[in-house]
Amino acid sequence: MKKVCSIIFTLLASCFSLWAQDTTDVGIQLQLWYGKASLQSGKEYPYRDTTVQINVFRTYISAIRLSNKGKVVWHEPDSYHLIDMADSSSCYFTMHVPSDVMYDTIIWNLGIDSMANVSGAMGGALDPTRGMYWSWQSGYINLKLEGTSTMCPARQHEFQFHLGGYMPPFASVQEVHMSTRPGKVINVSADIAILLNSIDISVQQSIMIPGDDAVALSCIAAGIFSVR
């Protein structure tokens, strides 16, 4: 047994050094904004004629690919990242991209694909204890946006949008395409004001189930990202 192990070890170790030579670390830095101000919990931001505070913004970014002239040239294996405004370390991560890959576009999914939604318990970013899994009906929550606004007639002026759903016709995962250039770090901005301004929270304070509303808002959420 030991012998087999050591052979496998050397084999893997050599593959390893090969890979190591071939890849460059490319960082993804997400910056969360509310319009022109950086997003912080508890801070007041203008919303229509009143103000809002954002308490929770969490979302999954998955299946990151790089493409060149319309052709996907690389995709990150096991690509699931949970972005959380309450945890700045979640807004930066590195990918190990082959050094010779040329790309002009970065693509990712906002949310979790249907395959991962039906494959049982998973760990890491997908662990169901991360607060992004519905309990009463199986499925990941792709995006959570919660906060308060004086304009919001609900209890304690709270609004809650939990976007998810993987079954057609209410599959809410979205593709995000952004042009970029090869470099050490790709800086991506996400402007939550775009999302919030698309909703009239005096009329709609919550989305908690898969459906047309969740799909519509997910489409808008896909548009909050841009490479700077």
Next chain:
Amino acid sequence: MKYLAILILSFIILAAFTSNSQLQLKRPKGWPAPVYDSRHNPLSANKILLGRALFHDPILSADSTISCVSCHLQYSAFTHIDHQLSHGIYGRTGRRNSPALMNLAWSKLLMWDGAVNHLDMQPLAPIANKDEMDMSIDSVMKRLQRSPVYKRLFYNAWGDSSITGERFLKSMAQFMLTMVSSNSKYDKVMRKEQGIAFSEQEERGLMLFRRYCNECHREPLFTTNEFANNGLPPDTTLNDYGRVTITHKAADSLHFKIPTLRNVEYSFPYMHDGRFSRLQQVIDHYTSGIMHSNTLSPALNAPIALSPENKVDLVAFLLTLSDKAFLFDSTYSFPHFVFTP
């Protein structure tokens, strides 16, 4: 990529040195392949034991009074007998009858309406339900992390004592996968075991069953694990329309999961709302209670005419699906020994 290599490497080393040898999912002869893919969750004795401890432990409920067993008792084929609707925490009543649990490895979707899409994910529903266990899954994890017993059980099962949601769910699933009922008189007759045969009455019941019931309660699992409208008029106090609430497709209105009929002798009351307490009432429903609607299963469009003798024969056959070995199998019982080291 580097991380992947390290992962593979440590996995190989781990696999070579742990004594936690792998078990196979039980598949009785002549049964279809299980739906549950155990390649993503390879079974081991210690993981099953951990799942078994969790299944019996009220630590999963907010006030530590309710365990899975509170609603899924082994001696009644893992259902809650006598209660039409399940009873949970703080004496609250749920909205549905707790189903009997067995042969779950063959079930694609769980719950009467198929709301849960994988056995791994099933425990999340009762734990978070405010009428059942009323606990958030991360507080469950925190409780388990504080427990020396569970530190040890997780260590034995998973090779280190880190307690994660994934490990918790996979261990519970493993225990539930072991609940296989395949030793009823029916099974023994089908396996042509020596000295065991149906009585003439049971034989007649089997013929009736195959003619009228088998399309949905299909042998050998006694369910297709699909959803159907079997003509129950909706209870106007519950307004439960079943599968449509999940799929939003009008065609699924009043569709409920077809339950297995194995151990049906013990799993009363019957149906999603527990409206019938005796098998006789169930049969009367199929002969004279069917409510016609545009989602009624075509299999029940034509009336089923059964004489009183026919009904008795049919029930006699259903009783051959009782599996005492399953109901009294001590490998499912409360594992005292893990809590008293």
